[in-house]
Amino acid sequence: MTNTPKVPPADVLPANVVKVRDDHRPLSFSPVGDNFELREGSEASWINAGETFGHKELRERIEPWLTSLFQSEHLSLLAGSGLTHAVHYLAVGKPATGMGEVSLATHKDKVKAAAEKAAKEAGRQQGNFEDQLRVANELMRGLEILEDSKADILRKELGKVMQGFAESILKSEAGIAAAQENEREQAFNTLVTFLMSFASRTGTRDRLSIFTTNYDRLIEAGAGLAGLHLLDRFLGNLTPIFRSSRLDLDMHYNPPGIRGEPRYLEGVARFIKLHGSVDWVQTGKDIRRIGLPFGAEKIDPYLAAPGLTGATAHELMIYPNAAKDRETADYPYVELFRDLAAAVCRPNSTLVTYGYSFGDEHINRVIRDMLTIPSTHLVVISRDDPLGRVMHTYEQIGRPSQISLLIGPALADLTTLTENYLPKAAIDKTTFRMSELLKQRFLTKQGALQPNSVAPDGGD
Incomplete structure (x- = not known):
């Protein structure tokens, strides 16, 4: 006989917040056993009040939406300290070392x-x-x-x-x-999947731009394991030097048998560390x-x-x-923040934040300016919001139709996120071809059931 775990009252359960697609306002929900239930005051068009739902229902709403946004003309990722803490927790079982108080004797x-x-x-x-x-x-x-x-x-x-x-x-x-080999491999595999979900873009799209406020080299380590080439402002091999010149360097290749038509090399991203390293x-x-x-x-x-x-x-x-x-x-930080503004403040741009607490006003200002362009979109993914900065910023900006929210462990836990909600970590033309094939077969089948119907290609 197994013991049934006691579920604490709803008002003390950790809250999760989702707002995607046609949601008019953020929806708050809490775990109920293995499923979830909307909290009092939250109403959704895709679930009836009092009904429970699971990751399957959430995936059907979130994954296609993120996949669409990730193929925007311009895509940027802003990673905060939450990414380091998440990977460190997977590897070691505890958060990474935080920033302590400056201990000075002078004044x-x-x-x-x-x-x-x-x-x-x-x-x-x-x-x-x-x-x-x-x-x-x-x-x-x-x-x-x-x-x-x-x-x-x-x-x-x-x-x-x-x-x-x-x-x-x-x-x-x-x-x-x-860390132990199994835990370390799991942590890095999850990080690689996370990064490649963003970097897997077709050659007709602008390069992914990765920005981070972290001082560590975790993203560089994950990119190395993923085979992801990072383009930054440093030039040189032994002790690279920071260059202010913006040359928009990129990496191309020549397809076999084709001359004069170089194509974008897959697995390349631009990388900026906003706070140094x-x-x-x-x-x-x-x-x-x-x-x-x-x-x-x-x-x-x-x-x-x-x-x-x-x-x-x-x-x-x-x-x-x-x-x-x-x-x-002001150097080189002015150059770095100029790169951030140039990357996100343009039409048809999507910015995704992960583990960023919106505690840096110089970054928040750029995000507010970005959202003054109607075709831009902000996706906020955060495991928690203990100080309420994320929701305060959401309310303060006042552009709900341009902001998507995925807040809480049920959505933003790094393993859960990569397994359920992020797009497939590959340039997935096969799925598109499969969808077109299934659509044609479905139409053909429908036509066969109707004697007077017209064939999908418009013929008799």
């Missing part, structure tokens, strides 16, 4: 107070690591202008903070790389990407190389850190 209370104020002005409830780091950098520049001796002390403190933060990022990478270092007037292995234990040994001119962790290009003066404070 600690004032830095914290200023960070809290900046966070509230940006619509966040409390200051995070980036807010504190930004304020600390501004304070250091002010002390340098005043020729205050505390400037050197603060610079050394910030160097230690940056080194500790970089090592925490590497620790999360190492957790995935050193743990392996980007400012050296002299240049920004270079160093050969830092995925999940390395320490970063210092890889900074002790000829050409890096004695770079330390303080020269790491992690937003909003800048090792020099105000001139470099």
Whole structure:
């Protein structure tokens, strides 16, 4: 005899929110055993009140809708920290290392107070690591202008903070790389499926643009396993250098027997790390990407190389850190955000966010501008919304017909999402041909049942 699990009351169950296709407003539903049920106040045209439904019914609504949107003329993916946490959880069974509080001895209370104020002005409830780091950098520049001796002390403190933060990022990478073989393979296979669901676009469509606010190299690792070529602003092989020139480089191939008609190479995407990366270092007037292995234990040994001119962790290009003066404070981030705006703010464009909490106002501003173009669409996929930022942004933008929502573990859990709701991770012309064949056979069968009917091709 088995014990029937007790289901907690509906008001304490985790809420899931879906809004796709012709839904006029977000629909909230909760798990009931192995199925789901709409919460009180939610009404849908595709399910009657009080009836339960499962992943099958949700897939019939979501998957065709996403497949259609993913074949928009322009497609972009914005991945937040939720992607790293999801893959890390699959591999290790716990979330990745988060950003802690900046620990400073110099004007600690004032830095914290200023960070809290900046966070509230940006619509966040409390200051995070980036807010504190930004304020600390501004304070250091002010002390340098005043020729205050505390400037050197603060610079050394910030160097230690940056080194500790970089090592925490590497620790999360190492957790995935050193996980048990079965769990690690499952995690990376899920990541590969996730990425290829977006990157599987026909040659007549614009390249997928991948943007991320993460500092780790998880997407690069997944792309390498998937055979996905990433085009970014770095040029070179040994220590690639960041270039501001936008040449729209691409990859083509010549089909056998055809000359002068190059075609797009499949499995290529453009890639931009909006907040920098743990392996980007400012050296002299240049920004270079160093050969830092995925999940390395320490970063210092890889900074002790000829050409890096004695770079330390303080020269790491992690937003909003800048090792020099105000001139470099905006570089290269201005270039990166310009790429984001250029990619999404154009007609017939779809932007999909995964694991992004809408806590960065500079990104939210671009998204709001994008949605002023009627033919654009935003798809928000998030496992949770603990601070209510996603729903607040949805209400604030005020364009429900251009926004789709998939929020909650029943929809946005990475394994559930890739298995049930994302499009097939392949350029799937076979399915289209099969659909046309079945349609013709269906029409032919219907014509055979009606003696006076006309054949599908218009003949007798």
